[in-house]
Amino acid sequence: MSEPNTAVAGGTGNGSADVPALHLKNLVKHYATRRGTVRSVDGVDLTIRKGEILGLVGESGSGKSTLGKLAVALAEPTSGSVVIDGTDVSRLSGRELRRRRKSFNIVFQDPGSSLNPRMTVGEAVAEPLRIHRIVERRGEARKVAEILDTVGLRPEIADRYVHMLSGGQRQRVSLARALAPEPTLLVADEPTSALDVSVQASVLNLIADLQHDLGFACLFISHDLAAVEYLADRVAVMYLGRVVEVADAESLFTRPLHPYSEILLKAAPLPDPDAQRTRERIVLGGDLPSPLNPPAGCRFHPRCPIAVDRCRTEEPELREIVRPGGATSSFACHLVDDQGVRPPLIADMPSG
Amino acid sequence: MITAVLVRVARAVLTLFLAVIVVFLGIRMLPGDIAVAMLGQEGNPDNLAQIRAAYGLDDPIWVQFGHYLGQVVQGNLGRSSSTGLPVAEVIGRALPVTLELAVLAMIVAIVIGVLFGVAAATNQGRPADWAVSSTALFWLSVPSFWLGMMGILLLSIVWPILPASGFIPFFESPADNLRHLVMPAAVLGTGFAAIIMRQTRSSMLDALSGDYIRTAKAKGLSRSKVVFKHALRNSLIVVITVVGLQLGALISGAVITEQVFVIPGIGKLTIDAIFMRDYPMIQGVVIVVAGAYILINLLTDLLYTLVDPRIRLGGGAAS
Amino acid sequence: MTVTTAGTARPARSRARSTGALAVFRRALRSPAGLAGFVIAVVVVAAGLLAPWLSPMAPEATDYANPLSGPSGLHLLGTDELGRDQLSRVLYGINASVLVGLASVVLAALVGVPLGLVAGYFPKVDRVISQLVDVMLAFPNLILAVGLAAILGPSAMNAAIALAVGAVPGFVRLIRGEVLRLRGLDFVSSAIAAGNTHTRILWRHILPNATSTLLVQISVAIPHAILGEAMLSFLGLGIRPPTPSLGIMLAGAQQYIETAWWLAVFPGLAIVALTLAFNLFGDALRDALDPKGRRR
């Protein structure tokens, strides 16, 4: 695997500004199931710099949620490493891992199940403070009120149970809880997709504001391209357990290099009839293959409109190029040349 | 699929093996000397020594177990200490009686249980549902042996139409056989009917609220097709499991029913053996019953796999 | 990609019901059947516990003048072959049934709940525990109880132990299933991510969310245990005479069923009242926890 040279090689060093907030090295997670081995994450290299939001997009079954869990040591990798602030946390266990959990945290998709129904909001937010001994008991209530205030909740809410809150409020509490120990890395796994459209906006705004104020690095996982475009500095695209493209958001959304990135972008309907109906359309044939048995060669080749023989046999490595304007992009596609040029996709394929 | 079945079978065998160990050790953990227990306090030392030698009680316990296991595998369960008859033979005579009772009871239970369960579910919230559900709840609260006594009181004494006790083998007189078994089977069966009815009702309600039921309705299918072709079949999967589990409980129920109606089946044999302190017999009966129960559970599991294509075929797209 | 929509007509409010044990208990009391069950249970249990004060005579006192006499002003529920007062004996019998029943359920829960918690949370331990549970389940419930009672010898305490052993697998399986379900929910992942220890996750995050399910299971296990005690005593393997027990009374009544129907009827009715009350309330609890009755 070639490593993006923006990353500090090896991820050594300590606390210096160059150490990435998160560095995933050749990360693999296979699950044994009754039907065989699911290759959920299958060799991912990814770096998140300090204070940056990296958007991770992909469809169901792409392994993006598993990647999120690996990144905060909620799952143990089959191989590879998860380096946070210079330390491989995937191999830590017990007390040391628990101590380190102060510096990275996660919020989940479903606000209905991500908070303990038997705890009040205050208890939920105070718990990480107690575990990591951040405030003394006396100052706890004040600290909790303060944290609730930063996520836009009134202090009275501390006495309520989760089932008394709306979805949006619950997601704010989740954020408050996750950010209470002031982590340097936050993984947000589809934090808005279970919410109503009108509520999604305020939660996206909140994440943007909090990130701006607190400066944590964020892995923002979503299938909602628009949300990712709104929030992320850089974007990674996953397909069947592999990252197929990483680029700054501007480049990715204006000129995607990998065919899958482009198809994904064009499949998301725009909330504007004129634009939506006049744009070039590419409808993917076939289905997402099973992660039990990913295709040989490039994993996308069975659905790729421009696949050639080489794609069927040889798996493309992630390559990095510097694009006009100085930004860098990484991609895993044989058909993109070093100038970032690739054959156009055939438009209007017959559906099915 | 085949490996899954083999794994399941292997598990059942392991469970049976462990069960045999438990029974074997359980009997040996009895307070006091088995030989004394067998002979009673009057046994003289010579006899005790004889018994010990005959049953190998002086050997180390693993030797005894190895010996016993070897015998069990060959189908030899030892001799009764009270009558001297081979345990396997005695059980062999009692088993068909219990099986007949159990099968009759199960038929009663399934017919009544499924029928009324479907009726209650399809009339949810209406008086019919209320009546059926309350009756089932009441029936669950009635001890079966008391139900048996009440049956005898009403149908054999106050209004004598059925015999109060006893058993006539089927091949001697089928009619008499049935006359003697009607009441025990009804008593045992209706108790389980209540359990099956409740399960059928709740899994039917579950099935009826499924999205695919809405699809079936949206297709314009008639109500009976929706209920029987779509909902019932899906809810029966759950019912099958429950019926399988209840078969074991039915064996327990038979013990006491046989006691009340004086039927010479496994249940009566067990209780008599307990009071006679006939340990080889107790050991034998418990192992046979456990074996039967493990077999039933195994068959239920396999049946389940057969009925549900999601388990049967596996594979397909991950979802 | 699950987006909550109005696909089902359930309004948001009903989905947000609290599943806390206390809330479930209160909801159960709000249903007429649940309230009735609770009231009857309280009355019958109280009658049993207050037997020494309520019963007109000592349960062993014999009225040789009136053996096997039917219900009358003197003996409201009649007398048995020794002329003992049935009402007094029934009250004492309820007392014994309730004590044995409760003791066995408490015992079963004390053993079963920790085992279930551990089995559900630690997959490696689960293999051992589940295999043990399988072995226990290989013996039909009552056969197990009968066998154990035979080994331990007849006594109230031993009956409770024998019944408890039979009830343990139910608790283990239920709690294990509940832990597995809860473990799959994000709040447990969130608790791990917050840096909690396993003990604290089990104790503070998982157990409190399993209490209502446990409550339902207990309410189901109590009538089971009461019926089980009655059966063991009926077979002569439970409470030892002359201590009055409903099961023993029924066993004795068999002999006189043709002449003294009251001996068979009243103790049975007492058992029915007791179990029915608990069953009614247990059902209401289950409905209160899960209105669709999906869980068993």
Added chain:
Amino acid sequence: MNVLDVRDLSVEIPTETGHVLAVDGLSYSVGESEILAIVGESGCGKSVGVLSLLGLGPEHARVTGEVNYAGQNLLTRKPDALRRVRGQDIAYIFQDPMTALNPLMPVGKQVEEVLAQHASMSRAERRARVVELFELVGIPAAAERARAYPHQLSGGMRQRVMISMAIACGPRVLIADEPTTALDVTVQAAILEILKDLRDKLGMAIVLITHDMGVVADIADRVVVMYAGRAIEEGGIEQVFRRPAHPYTRGLLSAVPVPGQRAARARLRGIPGTVPVIAESVDACTFADRCGRADEACRSGRPPLAEAAGGTRVACRHPETKESNGE
């Protein structure tokens, strides 16, 4: 010409905590070959509304109003007559194609069932027709797939099965209840293409329920925006997207980040507050509590649907007049 005409539809659902007025005086109509989108957030009554048209809504729900189809009011028809309409004249597809298909029946059989119910065909004819239908909705290896069980198919294939089931008897109206919500975007695009294609080929009217403005923009001809059980704005999609008059419609549109406008980094504007649960029809605007421009008039009378400047019909006393892009 209108194929389906819904007048003043109300649906009241009893719940444990009192009843809920899920739909409150909803009216709309859809013409031949027209795609009408009903859009709104969860709990706004859009699904209950269309399910209640043919008695598929929650049990014990009280449905009032008129549902006019082929010169008859469906709400007054007997269950048997209604059953003949279902699947034959008006067909449905649902959100989650996994749960909407019977897990224990091969998918081909499930499609055959509709044919058996409404068309007089032999078994062989039905089977052949199923293969034809599968091919029409783009299911490869149709004959083989017909024998598969739902769990053996992917989400996209399952939804294609649902669609083929719905169009089996050539219905005049297809009601699609969030047909792509459970699917990935690339699959969503394919399913939407199929729906458009079928509309063109078969000329049926489609009522599409969705919460996604992008889907509306892609496929609909007209749109009804629902809020708390009521239609609050209605019009051709050009008008509704260009000059939404209701503050809620505007809020919905500005709450979604617009792709390609990253450079502007315009802040998203959510709508404060939450959707209320309505117990009975109130004589006021139900959006007033979340609306910045609400006044006494909004709280003291229900605003009627009236023509707005932008060409839509809107239920608002203070409609917006500017183009939405001009903000």
